Amino acid sequence: MFEVIFFSLIVVAGTGGELCVSRAMKEVGEVHDFRPLAVLKVIRQAVCVKWMWIGVGLMTLGFFSLLAMLSLENVSFVVPVTALGYVAGALGGRFFLGERVNWRRWAGIFLVCVGVTLVVVGKG
Amino acid sequence: MTSHKRLHLKTYLLILIMILAGPLGNLMLGKGMKNIGKVATRVSSLGELMHVFARILSSGTIWLGIASLLTFFVAYMLVLSWADYSYVQPASSMAYAVVALLATLLLGEVVSPLRWAGIAIICLGVFVVGHTSPRTTEHP
Numbered sequence: 094m095f096e097v098i099f100f101s102l103i104v105v106a107g108t109g110g111e112l113c114v115s116r117a118m119k120e121v122g123e124v125h126d127f128r129p130l131a132v133l134k135v136i137r138q139a140v141c142v143k144w145m146w147i148g149v150g151l152m153t154l155g156f157f158s159l160l161a162m163l164s165l166e167n168v169s170f171v172v173p174v175t176a177l178g179y180v181a182g183a184l185g186g187r188f189f190l191g192e193r194v195n196w197r198r199w200a201g202i203f204l205v206c207v208g209v210t211l212v213v214v215g216k217g
Numbered sequence: 218m219t220s221h222k223r224l225h226l227k228t229y230l231l232i233l234i235m236i237l238a239g240p241l242g243n244l245m246l247g248k249g250m251k252n253i254g255k256v257a258t259r260v261s262s263l264g265e266l267m268h269v270f271a272r273i274l275s276s277g278t279i280w281l282g283i284a285s286l287l288t289f290f291v292a293y294m295l296v297l298s299w300a301d302y303s304y305v306q307p308a309s310s311m312a313y314a315v316v317a318l319l320a321t322l323l324l325g326e327v328v329s330p331l332r333w334a335g336i337a338i339i340c341l342g343v344f345v346v347g348h349t350s351p352r353t354t355e356h357p
Contacts, residue, residue, distance in 0.1 A: 159246070160246060160250050160256075160273060160279075161250075161256055163243075163246055163247040163250040163251070164250035164251065164253060164254060164255050164256045165255055167247070167320060167324075167326045168243055168244055168246075168247035168316060168320045168324065168326065169316065169317040169320035169321065169326045169328050169332070170332070171247070172240075172243050172312075172313060172316045172317075173313050173316075173317065173332075173335065173336050173339050176313060176339045176342070176343060179342070179343065179346055183346075197345065197348070198345075198346055200345055201342045201343065201344070201345030201346035201347075201348075202342065202346060203342070204338055204339070204341050204342030204345060205338075205339050205342035205343060205346070206342075207335075207338050207342070208335045208336065208337070208338030208339030208340075208341075208342055209335065209339060210335070211331055211332065211334050211335025211338060212332050212335035212336060212339070213335075214331060214335075215328075215329040215330070215331030215332035215333075215334070215335055216329075216332065
């Protein structure tokens, strides 16, 4: 039961956090200047966007869920299953950020699902 | 050494750091958390949760793991500043296989053939995802 809760949090909160950070950075705009002062200015702009804080909060929740999961299960089981984040990422990208996910990306995501299923089945 | 060769060498070196630092970070987090014990099954009050947080934040292995993951992240950012994402990304897909390999060698974890097959398919899936266009929305 704990495993299901923590894996869900790793995938949903971790990926949700990345999607929020991505949305925040889209609001800030594309970065062209990588000089230290310009990067600092981008960071200052980014922390003023609410999505950035929601994202960081969710990613923190995802990280501590990963730690909790690692206390229960082996690394060689936990880390491959976290690849499910690609599925959540594609769904979130499609419906939250309005990205167009092409058939090739869906095919890759399908392979990730098949792989994760084998990892879970192969645990026993 | 020509600048072309130097660029290749620099890229390979950083990709090697990525392939090792990322999985090593996860391995150390795993080892640190195993030392702390099954936290999820013992936390039943806020006080116990705080106690667990204190133990996590005072674990040297956990901090080494975080430092290793930060090293991975910095190497990833640096290499992406000159190399193509589609060139670098397959290396990050390999991390799933490397973490399982290191877990068997360093932590003595047992990985069944079926799980190895699953990990190989995950690597392939992540590789395929990485070979799609990095931008699918209109440029504003």
